Amino acid sequence: MQLHLKLLLLAGMYTAGCNSSPSQQQAADTTNAPVSVETVETSNGSTFKKQGTLAFVSKSGADTLRKIDIQLAQTDQQREDGLMYRRSMTDEQGMLFIFPDLEERSFWMKNTYISLDIIYIDDKMEIVSVQKYATPLSEQSLPSFKKAQYVLEVNGGFVDKYHIAYGDKIAYIKD
Structure with a gap:
């Protein structure tokens, strides 16, 4: 088979x-x-590797909505592998994709076993678009509809659960 x-x-x-x-x-x-x-070993590995911390900051800038540990996808190979073949992830974890330029992005869920919320972020660290509850193993295109330089993948339902919205910002630091 x-x-x-x-x-x-x-x-x-x-x-x-x-x-x-x-x-x-x-x-x-x-x-x-x-x-x-x-088990398929990718350039990101098959398990979570903390490489930094990310905070979601409300539109007003007054409140930190949530903090999570992040794994970074900075190279072409790491961005291509993403969270493929991962079997689980906690709400305290996510993967931050860092691109060298600002442009419209599109992701898919091929070889990704867990439902994800895909958060598109511009060069000013502002959330510009979200694709919620992405279907595992789907090859359907999930576009940003706006220009983004960063993409954050978290568990499906995360955005609703923690009240993350368009216009909120992120701040991250590498370990």
Whole structure:
């Protein structure tokens, strides 16, 4: 079976397992044979590596809405790999993509197993666009619609949960 079909099958099995009750999961665990999952090492690694801290600052500049640890994607290869093949991430983590220029961006979720909120940020560190609850493993284009120099990926639902909005700003420091 081709790799992408295996990955789709595994994603479907994972989703079904998340939506079942504990008794259903226990029954499924006793009847299904173990499935081996291929681990793919990317230039970013397969686990989170803290490389800095990022703060979300309200439009007024008076309040820090949330602080998270970030992993940086600064090279072409790191930006291409992004969060692909990651199986989980906490709300205290995200990946900040840093581009050398300001232009319209577009991301997709190919080989990305977790739902993400994709936050597009301009050269003034202001949030200009958000794509919420991106569908795992989708190849649908998720455009910024505005020029962005930074892109931040966080767990799907993060933006709503922590009331992050257009016009809010970010500030980050590298470790």
